[in-house]
Amino acid sequence: MDAVLFDMDGVLVDSEEYWVELEEEQVLPEAVGEGVVDDEEITGMNYREIHGYLEEHYGEHLDMGREEFEAYYEDAAEELYHEHAELLEGFEALADDLRDRGVRTAVVSSSPLDWIGIVVDRFGIDEHFDAVVSGNEIDGPSKPEPEVYEIGAAEVGVDPSECIAVEDSENGVEAANRAGMTSVGYRTEINQGMDLSTADHVADGPQELRGLLLELTS
Template sequence: MKRKLPKEIKCVIFDMDGVIIDSEEIHKKAYYETFVSLSLEVSDALYKSFTGSSTINAFQRLVAHFNLDENPEELVLDKRKRYINFFENDPNLHLVRNVEEIIKYFYEKGIILILASSSAMVNINRVFNRFDLNQYFSAKISGADLKESKPHPEIFNKAAILANIPKENCIVIEDSDNGIKAANDANIFVFGYANKLSEKQTLENADAVIADFLELKKFV
């Protein structure tokens, strides 16, 4: 059942990869370089199932799926090195279209902004420092630091607590089905952002779907 949009929006909780920054492609390159180094053939369906999950959760599942001897934590570090290489050497890496404008729009209206990403905090800080976003956000949460990964609702429950705003006055913006399920289970209204670069996500359980961030101005 779809939730109704809050009558008054006081907090916006953003995912990062695929919502704030178009980094899904370099994450995919880093993952698949790691898979090749392990001589693994990972299907599109299996890779798609990782979207929105933390990297440690993805590699834990990969190790179990292929019955590998490798330590998932070491695989995370290997993948992270590859990601950093792409991040630092790709001059075309950019913010999602119009997301900076909507972030500033919310901020100027006094709405609390929280970042709730499955990425490691080192990657979150790398993005926020490169694009000068720290000034707008009250808090940043890394799913890698939590007990549970999306689609578990822990990250969004924590975001609402950190914002000190009732859930009925919060909204989430997500581009992955795992993230949308986490927001659903946290009982927070969620906009699905239809990013064409995100890995075949249906967004079918989002409370509403947008294709451009400027669409949000009519709601807030």
């Protein structure tokens, strides 16, 4: 394998815990009512598309306009990425090892570019990536559609069949699979209930992820 593409939320940083809490306790109960939507349905999706998804599938319950809905996420992102999210344990050492092997690396996320920029700048990890692909670059729907990963492969100059995508969600794994990549499901304490069975490999925690990626790129 010649490239490793990292999802951001729930992989590169542990932000998924905070997004899940926000959605479970504030956004979804106010938007559609408590217990109507499972978190797994929307994890990995671009936040701007979630409102449309709720409108399509739960329109009879939806009681929040798009502007108010998106404002929840935009306000939360500033605090979350600046103050709470922590970098994947051992990421910089892993990135150095991958670079030593000639492996290309990228961030491939449905999140907006400015959110990714906060993370990259805060942790000073820009030098570890050959490309950053965000939801801003997608013409159509985000994950589980494969376009964001197809763009990622093109940006690093590697055929999708030679790319590994690291994902923590069902939508992300499906996007990677549909793009023709080797998918790695990343299991954490937060996504224990997530069905990652369609991933080619599953790694439980940062140490197992490191070992698997080094094995696949050896």
